[in-house]
Structures are given as C-alpha cells and as structure tokens.
Amino acid sequence: MTHGTSEIGERKTKEDLKRLVETKVLVKSRPLLTALQASKNIFPDEFIGLFRGKWNGEAITIEELIIPPLSDYGNGFSSYAPWFIPPNTNSIGSFHSHPQGPARPSRQDLQHFASNGPVHFIAAPPFTIKSTACFDAKGKKIGFEMK
Numbered sequence: 001m002t003h004g005t006s007e008i009g010e011r012k013t014k015e016d017l018k019r020l021v022e023t024k025v026l027v028k029s030r031p032l033l034t035a036l037q038a039s040k041n042i043f044p045d046e047f048i049g050l051f052r053g054k055w056n057g058e059a060i061t062i063e064e065l066i067i068p069p070l071s072d073y074g075n076g077f078s079s080y081a082p083w084f085i086p087p088n089t090n091s092i093g094s095f096h097s098h099p100q101g102p103a104r105p106s107r108q109d110l111q112h113f114a115s116n117g118p119v120h121f122i123a124a125p126p127f128t129i130k131s132t133a134c135f136d137a138k139g140k141k142i143g144f145e146m147k
C-alpha cells in the first residue's frame with residue numbers, strides 16, 4: 001500500500017539521477033556497433049532498440065542490444081510494443097536513430113527517456129561513434145566510452 005514506500009521509491013530515483021551525472025557510461029563495442037549497423041541498414045527509416053546491462057553505482061555498463069519483436073520502423077518514427085519485452089529484461093536504456101539528424105532528443109523522446117531507464121542513445125548519419133550521443137533520463141547529454 002503504501003504511500004510511504006512509493007515516496008521512498010521516488011526519492012531514491014531522484015538521488016540515482018543526480019548520481020548519474022558522475023556515473024561513467026561504458027558500452028561494449030558489440031551492442032553499440034550492432035545498433036549502428038542496424039541504423040545504417042534500415043536507413044532512411046528509424047531504428048530503435050533497447051540496451052541491457054549493469055549499473056553498479058559507479059558505472060553503467062551496456063552489454064547487450066535487444067531488438068524488440070514486432071517493432072514498427074517508420075520514416076520519422078519508430079515504436080515497439082512494451083508488452084513483448086520479457087519482464088526480466090533489465091533494460092537499462094534505449095538506442096534509436098535519427099535518420100534526418102540531429103542526434104538530439106525530440107519532445108517525444110524525452111517522454112520516452114523519462115520512463116525507460118537511465119541512459120539513452122541517439123545516432124544521426126553517418127551512424128558512427130562520433131555521430132552518436134548519450135543522454136540521461138532527463139535528456140541531458142552525458143559522455144560515454146566504448147570498451
């Protein structure tokens with residue numbers, strides 16, 4: 001029940017978000033390069049995927065790309081059906097492409113970011129590491145390293 005519990009939950013989330021500013025974001029090369037390749041392949045449509053990984057307090061490590069089933073890739077939009085994502089997915093963030101650029105979140109993206117994990121990537125053409133940006137749940141740009 002429990003209003004109390006929910007308050008604690010919210011407070012924890014806010015602290016977590018603040019902490020994220022000093023949190024390192026590490027991405028293994030395979031999930032990131034796979035997502036970039038998928039973005040190229042599907043161009044000029046928009047690609048979207050989820051990242052799975054670990055968050056140990058000091059660093060977020062992205063280890064795996066999940067391509068949601070029945071995704072709908074379109075010109076200028078993409079979406080997936082959240083009920084097809086297994087509940088134990090532990091998705092830690094998302095990746096999507098902006099075929100028309102720039103690698104900056106739209107207003108819709110910000111709504112999606114706020115409820116889908118702490119780190120979100122947007123890639124613009126030519127879909128390289130340099131044309132990819134990482135954002136926190138509030139849409140603030142944060143750095144990342146590929147390892």
Ligand SMILES: [Zn+2]
Nearest residue numbers: 096105106109
């Ligand atoms: Zn977008």
